[in-house]
Amino acid sequence: MKNKKALISMMAIAVLMTACSNNTGTKDGGQSSADSNVKVDPFKMPNPIEVTTFKSLSPGAKLPAGDTVESNQYMKYISEKTNINFKILWYAAPQDHEQKMKLAIASNDLPDVMLVNEQIFLALAEAGQIEDLSKVYERYASPLAKELYGSTNNKALEKATYKGKLMGIPNISVQADAASMVWVRKDWMDKLGLQPPKSIDDVTAIAKAFVEKDPDGNGKADTMGIAGYEKSLAVNGKAQRGDFKGIFQAFGAYPSGGVEGVSNWIKDSSGKVVYASITPETKQALSKLRDMYAAGAIDKEFALRKEPNENIVSGKSGIFFGPWWSGGLAADTMKLNPKADFVPYLIPDAKGTVNTMMVPVSTQFIVVKKGMKNPEAAMVYANTFINAQRKVDPDALKLDFSVSAEHWPIGNATFDFADAVERKSDMLKKAMGGQTKPEELSPEMKEMFDKATRDKAKPKADLKDWSGYYGYTAPADLLKQNMNKVYSEFTANTKTMERKWANLQKLEKETFFGIVMGEKPLEAFDKFVTDWKAQGGDEITKEVTEELTKSKK
Known part of the structure; x- marks a missing residue:
C-alpha cells in the first residue's frame, strides 16, 4: 500500500512539474x-x-x-x-x-x-x-x-x-478574377441587327460585321473587331484585358503562350499531369484563332501592341476579352463615345460548358x-x-x-473571401431592393450602395459612380453560373525549368504567333510538341510529377 501511495505521489509531482514548465511563457x-x-x-x-x-x-x-x-x-x-x-x-x-x-x-x-x-x-x-x-x-x-x-x-x-x-x-x-468575359458593344450590335454571342462562331461573325459594316456610321472603313496585344496568346490565372483566354477556354485549352510567369499544368484524360500548351485542345484553339485572324475578326496588329486599351477607348474596336472589373475601360470609352455600351458575356464550349482556368487560390x-x-x-x-x-x-x-x-511590415498580400465578388453582388442587390438597410452595410458596401443610388437617379451622369459598382451587377451575375473550374496542378518551378524554361518559352511563343498570323502552317504545332519534349519538356514534366508526389506524402 505504501509503495502504491508513493507511486501516486511521484506521478502527481511529475504532472505538476510538466504543467509548470508548459506555462512559463517565453x-x-x-x-x-x-x-x-x-x-x-x-x-x-x-x-x-x-x-x-x-x-x-x-x-x-x-x-x-x-x-x-x-x-x-x-x-x-x-x-x-x-x-x-x-x-x-x-x-x-x-x-x-x-x-x-x-x-x-x-x-x-x-x-x-x-x-x-x-x-x-x-x-x-x-x-x-x-x-x-x-x-x-x-x-x-x-x-x-x-x-x-x-x-x-x-x-x-x-x-x-x-x-x-x-x-x-x-x-x-479572389477567384472571380479568373473568368474571361467577352465585352461587346451592344450599341453596334443593335445598329447592325445582331444578336448577342452564344459561341465563338457568333463572336467571329459579330467581329467581322464590326469590321465590314461601318458600325460607327462615319462612312470610313476604320473599325476593327477583337482587340488584342502581345500577351493575348497566354491563358493566365487572372484574366487580362485584351487576352484571348475566353477563346482558348471555349476549346478546353489553357496554354501558357510563351509568356514569362505563366506555366499551366493540367491533368489529361488518363489523370497524368501534362503541360497544357502541348495538348490537342490547344492545337484546335490555335486553328480557330488562325481562321479568325485570316478572316479579319482580330486586330491585325495585335502582336505588336503593348496593351489593347487605345483602340477600345478611341472607339475603333467593339470587342475585347477581359475580367469582371473591365467596367473602368468601358467608362473610359464612354467619355469619348457617349453612346458606347459594352455588355459582357461568357462563351461556352461546344457542349455548352463554360471552362475557366482559375487563379491559384x-x-x-x-x-x-x-x-x-x-x-x-x-x-x-x-x-x-x-x-x-x-x-x-x-x-x-x-x-x-x-x-x-x-x-505594411512584411509587404502586401490579398486576404479576401474566395467568392468576394459574388458576395458583394448579393449584398448590393439586397440593399438596392430594400431588403438591407443602408446603415447595416459595411463602409465599403455603403460607398458602393451610394454610387449605385446616385447612378440610378441619373444614369451614367458620373462615370466614376457607374464604374465603381457596375462590376457587381451584370458581370458578377455571370460569375454565379456553373463553370468547369480548372486549377493548374503546379505553380512553382523545378531545377530544369530554371535552366531551360526561357528557351522553351521562346519556342512556344514563336510557334503560336506564327501559326495564328499565318506565318507557319498548323502542322508546326506538332513539331513544337516534339521539340518541346526533347529540349527539356519531358524532364521538366517528370520533375513536376515528382514534386507533386513529394508534397503530398
Whole structure:
C-alpha cells in the first residue's frame, strides 16, 4: 500500500512539474503556443516583442513626407494593435529581392517572419528551415481568418501544407478574377441587327460585321473587331484585358503562350499531369484563332501592341476579352463615345460548358523561421492585417489607403473571401431592393450602395459612380453560373525549368504567333510538341510529377 501511495505521489509531482514548465511563457514576453489551456488573444501579444523581417519594395512605393520604410502608418498600426514591433533587416526592389532571399536561405540567415512565393515556400519547407504552424493556426486564427479560408473549401490551407503539416499562412486570391468575359458593344450590335454571342462562331461573325459594316456610321472603313496585344496568346490565372483566354477556354485549352510567369499544368484524360500548351485542345484553339485572324475578326496588329486599351477607348474596336472589373475601360470609352455600351458575356464550349482556368487560390505565404520563440506572432499579425484590409476594424478606416500597401511590415498580400465578388453582388442587390438597410452595410458596401443610388437617379451622369459598382451587377451575375473550374496542378518551378524554361518559352511563343498570323502552317504545332519534349519538356514534366508526389506524402 505504501509503495502504491508513493507511486501516486511521484506521478502527481511529475504532472505538476510538466504543467509548470508548459506555462512559463517565453523570454520575449509572448505566450508559449504549447500551452493549450490558456486563453489567447488572437490580435495581440501579451507583451511587446521584436520580430525581424525583410521585404520586397517597388521603387515607386512612395510615402508621405516624414515617413520611412521603418516608420510609417502601417508599421505603427501593427505595433499598437499587436504589440509586435517589426525590425526590417533589409528591403530590395522586386527584381533583386528574390535573389537576395535565396542567398539568405542558402546561408540559413533568415529573419523571424517573411512573406515568400510558392517556389521559396516549398524550398524552405523541404529544407526544414521553417516552423510547423499547425497548432498556431488551430489556437490563434481569428474567426474572420477561418471564415476566409473556409470560403476556399480549405484549398488555401492545403496549398500551405507540406507533408501533412501547415508550414505557412497562405494568402487568398479572389477567384472571380479568373473568368474571361467577352465585352461587346451592344450599341453596334443593335445598329447592325445582331444578336448577342452564344459561341465563338457568333463572336467571329459579330467581329467581322464590326469590321465590314461601318458600325460607327462615319462612312470610313476604320473599325476593327477583337482587340488584342502581345500577351493575348497566354491563358493566365487572372484574366487580362485584351487576352484571348475566353477563346482558348471555349476549346478546353489553357496554354501558357510563351509568356514569362505563366506555366499551366493540367491533368489529361488518363489523370497524368501534362503541360497544357502541348495538348490537342490547344492545337484546335490555335486553328480557330488562325481562321479568325485570316478572316479579319482580330486586330491585325495585335502582336505588336503593348496593351489593347487605345483602340477600345478611341472607339475603333467593339470587342475585347477581359475580367469582371473591365467596367473602368468601358467608362473610359464612354467619355469619348457617349453612346458606347459594352455588355459582357461568357462563351461556352461546344457542349455548352463554360471552362475557366482559375487563379491559384494562394500565391504567397507568411512563414516563420525554425526555432523562433513566438511563432504565434505570425498568426496574430495575419489576423490584424486581415481586419484592416477588410476594413472591419474601425481604427483601420483612419488609415490612408492611398499609401502603397507594400509598406505594411512584411509587404502586401490579398486576404479576401474566395467568392468576394459574388458576395458583394448579393449584398448590393439586397440593399438596392430594400431588403438591407443602408446603415447595416459595411463602409465599403455603403460607398458602393451610394454610387449605385446616385447612378440610378441619373444614369451614367458620373462615370466614376457607374464604374465603381457596375462590376457587381451584370458581370458578377455571370460569375454565379456553373463553370468547369480548372486549377493548374503546379505553380512553382523545378531545377530544369530554371535552366531551360526561357528557351522553351521562346519556342512556344514563336510557334503560336506564327501559326495564328499565318506565318507557319498548323502542322508546326506538332513539331513544337516534339521539340518541346526533347529540349527539356519531358524532364521538366517528370520533375513536376515528382514534386507533386513529394508534397503530398
